[in-house]
Amino acid sequence: MSHQQELHGEVFYPPEHIVAQANLPDYEAQHQAMLADLAGEWGRIAEENFEWFAPWEKTLDESQAPFYKWFVGGKVNIVHNALDRHLKTWRRNKVALIWEGENYDQRSLTYHQLAREVCRFASVLRAMGVQKGDRVTIYMGRVPEIMIAMLACAKIGAVHSVVYGGFSVEALHERIEDSQSKVVVTADGAWLRGKVVQLKKIVDEALLRSPTVQTVIVVKRTGEDVHMEPGRDLWYHELMKLPIADAGCHTEIMDAEDPLFLLYTSGTTGKPKAILHTHGGYMVGVATTLKWVFDLKEEDTWWCAADPGWITGHSYIVYAPLLLGVTSVMYEGAPNHPFPDRWWDIVERHGVTVLYTAPTAIRGLMRFGDAWPNRHDLSSLRLLGSVGEPINPEAWKWYYRVIGGERCPIMDTWWQTETGNFMITPLPVTPLKPGSATKPFPGVDVEIVDEEGDPVAANEEGYLIVKRPWPAMLRTIYGDPDRYVKQYWERFSEPEKGKFIYMTGDSARRDEDGYIWVIGRVDDVIKVSGYRLGTAEIESALVSHPAVAEAAVIGVPDEVRGSVIKAYCILRAGVEPSPRLVEELREHVGHEVGPIAKPSSIEFVEKLPKTRSGKIMRRVLKARALGQDEGDLSTLEE
Numbered sequence: 004m005s006h007q008q009e010l011h012g013e014v015f016y017p018p019e020h021i022v023a024q025a026n027l028p029d030y031e032a033q034h035q036a037m038l039a040d041l042a043g044e045w046g047r048i049a050e051e052n053f054e055w056f057a058p059w060e061k062t063l064d065e066s067q068a069p070f071y072k073w074f075v076g077g078k079v080n081i082v083h084n085a086l087d088r089h090l091k092t093w094r095r096n097k098v099a100l101i102w103e104g105e106n107y108d109q110r111s112l113t114y115h116q117l118a119r120e121v122c123r124f125a126s127v128l129r130a131m132g133v134q135k136g137d138r139v140t141i142y143m144g145r146v147p148e149i150m151i152a153m154l155a156c157a158k159i160g161a162v163h164s165v166v167y168g169g170f171s172v173e174a175l176h177e178r179i180e181d182s183q184s185k186v187v188v189t190a191d192g193a194w195l196r197g198k199v200v201q202l203k204k205i206v207d208e209a210l211l212r213s214p215t216v217q218t219v220i221v222v223k224r225t226g227e228d229v230h231m232e233p234g235r236d237l238w239y240h241e242l243m244k245l246p247i248a249d250a251g252c253h254t255e256i257m258d259a260e261d262p263l264f265l266l267y268t269s270g271t272t273g274k275p276k277a278i279l280h281t282h283g284g285y286m287v288g289v290a291t292t293l294k295w296v297f298d299l300k301e302e303d304t305w306w307c308a309a310d311p312g313w314i315t316g317h318s319y320i321v322y323a324p325l326l327l328g329v330t331s332v333m334y335e336g337a338p339n340h341p342f343p344d345r346w347w348d349i350v351e352r353h354g355v356t357v358l359y360t361a362p363t364a365i366r367g368l369m370r371f372g373d374a375w376p377n378r379h380d381l382s383s384l385r386l387l388g389s390v391g392e393p394i395n396p397e398a399w400k401w402y403y404r405v406i407g408g409e410r411c412p413i414m415d416t417w418w419q420t421e422t423g424n425f426m427i428t429p430l431p432v433t434p435l436k437p438g439s440a441t442k443p444f445p446g447v448d449v450e451i452v453d454e455e456g457d458p459v460a461a462n463e464e465g466y467l468i469v470k471r472p473w474p475a476m477l478r479t480i481y482g483d484p485d486r487y488v489k490q491y492w493e494r495f496s497e498p499e500k501g502k503f504i505y506m507t508g509d510s511a512r513r514d515e516d517g518y519i520w521v522i523g524r525v526d527d528v529i530k531v532s533g534y535r536l537g538t539a540e541i542e543s544a545l546v547s548h549p550a551v552a553e554a555a556v557i558g559v560p561d562e563v564r565g566s567v568i569k570a571y572c573i574l575r576a577g578v579e580p581s582p583r584l585v586e587e588l589r590e591h592v593g594h595e596v597g598p599i600a601k602p603s604s605i606e607f608v609e610k611l612p613k614t615r616s617g618k619i620m621r622r623v624l625k626a627r628a629l630g631q632d633e634g635d636l637s638t639l640e641e
């Protein structure tokens with residue numbers, strides 16, 4: 004890319020050698036080509052880079068919009084492309100996964116070894132009666148078996164539903180119930196900061212009310228004593244020793260539009276929604292975005308430090324790296340355990356070339372000072388990445404200077420569980436502005452609009468929307484297609500004109516150079532340390548406690564975590580407020596939803612600001628908490 008265009012503000016240009024080797028050298032040409040012929044370009048990419056059992060008849064079917072279909076009639080299996088096809092080449096002996104436990108346990112698996120484990124566990128699942136289309140809940144820490152279990156499901160056409168190991172009883176129960184899973188794959192526990200998270204115990208509690216589950220398969224990670232329910236619970240390592248763990252399991256031939264996984268995410272109502280992704284479009288989208296944005300080459304060592312339990316982990320720990328045939332690192336534990344240089348130690352020892360993490364982690368590690376990273380040789384790094392929330396320029400610059408040694412461009416990728424892959428992001432050739440996710444990925448047609456849906460002027464804030472479909476987009480909310488339409492498509496679409504607009508739920512502005520600055524959520528979603536939480540989930544956990552009559556929660560800014568939760572509770576008659584009750588309520592939310600959802604502060608109040616129709620005005624609470632103007636109060640009850 005040439006530097007002819009004079010850019011405003013502080014700009015960081017990519018080094019020449021990075022530009023020279025970029026997998027996609029000409030962003031603008033590719034973007035324009037894709038906007039001009041979306042189906043044609045994606046069709047070409049899908050054909051050139053993947054093996055299909057049978058070709059598709061139609062690349063993009065818009066006839067049922069917003070229920071879009073991609074590669075209609077095509078036969079494929081994402082696991083065939085992520086594993087099976089590599090076994091025919093020298094890549095069979097290449098390391099697919101370098102795993103490191105928090106206690107420094109080490110394991111690595113070649114493509115051959117990983118494919119074999121996946122085959123064997125897929126056979127076990129089949130023997131347990133799991134069939135094509137069945138849902139399997141996976142609830143585990145960051146261990147290779149989570150990847151093996153996900154891929155084994157996909158291989159036999161089962162639909163995995165991974166629940167993040169940081170969620171707790173009620174959250175897990177709801178997700179098992181909603182997906183009607185017959186099988187749960189879990190572990191006895193997981194290591195975090197030298198302590199054991201008792202996953203199996205949480206599963207046992209969640210299953211008390213989930214009669215659909217017939218089988219629980221338990222990976223032994225910590226070796227601590229756990230309860231094993233006779234007739235229901237089986238050890239993974241024992242099953243894998245039996246003849247049913249057959250390494251000859253065939254890969255199911257799937258329709259491109261067959262479901263691959265469900266992933267629950269928080270929205271504006273209490274009930275979490277199951278975002279559904281499919282084999283064909285998702286495969287094409289995640290691999291292409293990773294290849295172009297992080298510029299991965301055969302010899303790279305890629306480390307996405309997210310958790311496989313979130314979309315970042317699904318797309319960029321499990322599927323995309325394997326589709327590209329690269330070597331990945333997975334680390335089990337906390338970034339500051341036993342010392343704040345654990346990550347930098349991992350980068351050095353494994354020779355990581357591309358590191359992808361979240362602003363909250365960067366800010367957290369930045370607090371420990373430069374000495375920790377400085378004692379490590381981080382010269383293997385070539386590119387860096389950020390995801391989850393806007394990255395503040397201060398953290399961006401620290402990451403750039405101290406971790407990247409001023410050599411490594413930072414890819415600030417904006418996307419969502421729903422989008423499946425990166426949507427607004429630099430490429431290695433893009434001049435960077437700290438805090439901006441820069442430009443749409445090629446072919447992604449975004450706009451920033453006002454209340455009426457009209458584009459806003461440069462530098463003005465508005466709703467971030469997407470105007471054209473993309474292959475890895477969500478297909479629906481599992482079991483609730485109406486909610487899918489309402490949540491994402493109703494606000495700005497004009498179906499009578501055949502116009503469908505995807506609403507992201509974020510606000511953003513575009514500067515005079517066309518750079519996009521994502522501001523944050525405009526709905527009742529709060530990002531705590533990059534984790535997505537709905538106000539309603541936390542509020543319903545609070546009111547499920549006998550002391551609480553009503554509750555409202557808001558996000559307030561926090562230097563490290565981005566936002567933290569502040570809760571307001573009206574107590575039931577006769578209940579006295581006390582510091583002990585605050586602690587009890589925090590623990591209660593931790594038990595119901597998960598430790599990440601615990602409010603940082605709880606205030607007991609007599610009343611909550613409500614509209615005349617009875618809706619809590621969180622906006623007013625937030626303004627009060629931040630000492631800001633309360634804005635238009637005309638709808639307030641009194």
Ligand code: WT7
Nearest residue numbers: 315390391392393415416417418419420521535
């Ligand atoms: C929300 C989606 C996509 C993987 C992780 C999050 C926020 C995400 C960025 C970014 C500013 C960002 C948005 C978005 N977000 N990445 N680079 N800059 N904001 O997935 O849990 O579905 O959350 O995260 O608010 O809507 P998710």
